[in-house]
Amino acid sequence: MFPTSTTIEGTGSYLPRTPVTAAEIDARMGWPTGLSLKRFGLGVRHVADSDETTSYMATRAAERAMEMAGCGPSDIDLILGACGVMEQPIPSTAVLVQDRLGLAQSGVPAFDINATCLSFLQALDVAGMWLETGRARRVLVFSSDIASVGLDWSRPEGAAIFGDGAAAVVLGRGDGAVLAHGFETYSEGRDACVLAAGGTRVNPARGAAPGDDTFQMDGGLAFRVAATRLPPFLAGLLRRAGIAAQQIDCIVPHQASAQALKHTTRALRLRAEQMVDIFARTGNQVAASIPTALDHAVRSGLLRRGQTALLVGTSAGISLGGAVLRF
Structure with missing residues (x-):
């Protein structure tokens, strides 16, 4: 489609x-x-x-x-x-x-x-x-x-x-377009990012252990799964979009961490000016991270009409996601 x-x-x-x-x-x-x-x-x-x-x-x-x-x-x-x-x-x-x-x-x-x-x-x-x-x-x-x-x-x-x-x-x-979209999940990393409470398993009716109501992260596990899976995922996404990484005008990544942003830059062999990096001013805003970085790119002029952007990130699961857009 x-x-x-x-x-x-x-x-x-x-x-x-x-x-x-x-x-x-x-x-x-x-x-x-x-x-x-x-x-x-x-x-x-x-x-x-x-x-x-x-x-x-x-x-x-x-x-x-x-x-x-x-x-x-x-x-x-x-x-x-x-x-x-x-x-x-x-x-x-x-x-x-x-x-x-x-x-x-x-x-x-x-x-x-x-x-x-x-x-x-x-x-x-x-x-x-x-x-x-x-x-x-x-x-x-x-x-x-x-x-x-x-x-x-x-x-x-x-x-x-x-x-x-x-x-x-x-x-x-x-006149804009989504040229390609991709999403993959690898539940081998299901325990890397967890907030246990709030559903039907851990709640006031059934009880909760200390820490169940706070976010728990195994950064090492999350990074290992993402680092292994991300390069082939991105290669496939760009291939389906019919575009090379160096032809992307603007990369809008999930602002997961300073380390994750550096890894994404290396994995795609990107120029620094291609990457939208607002992590130092916002931190990781969970799902709001990618659209916030997108809004910054548009309002600052980093992404202009007719240009191509790659939106990409990882999430709990571990899942990988991306979209190639013509803005």
Whole structure:
């Protein structure tokens, strides 16, 4: 079905009001000043206040995306939530955003798609199907995550790299295109990134062990699986798109960590100027990471109309995902 005429009409993002600097992390952990920045490569991340809920942040990002697209909520035919972690189990975050946009009585379909850090890429694929089949003229896709509420600071190698935020896109049919899309899952890495509580297995009714309600990460396992699988995955994705890595104008990767960004650059043999790297200013924003980096690329001029972008990342599972776009 590729290429499709899926066109990004507008992008938007939202950062919470409260910044937390690397120096503040050093003070919290009792580390020498400068150790956090040196160790993790993250200077500042933003942390959501209690009133900055997942749906609130998503709505602010969506409003910015619609402003760029020159449309309003009444022009949206489908709302897709693409968060790593939902605001609540039921109903979906997309329903909450529909309400915040003033569409509570509209009947516009609204539902969530979850692939943890790669939720945005999977929602992008679903949106393209709706657009190609004529079921929708404009689709709103948002990713919004509040990682700060589930961090285990006894394991700072995981906790210190995350930040909160939201991003959104408005999609339609036009001169842009999705040239190729790929997604692969290798459950050999299922224990690398885990948040156990919140489902039907670990909950107040059945009990929870200490740490079940916080994010646990085996960075070594995640990196080994991703590092082995990513190069052939990317080679296949680019081959299906009919384009070489050096022909990509802009690489928009999941801002997983400073180490992961360096590995992606090496794996693709990229030039530094091709890569969108905002990790030092945002941290890993889970599913919001890729669309936030995309919004930065568009608004800063790193990605312009007619150019080609590669969106790529990894997620819990371990899964690999990517899309080649003509913006």
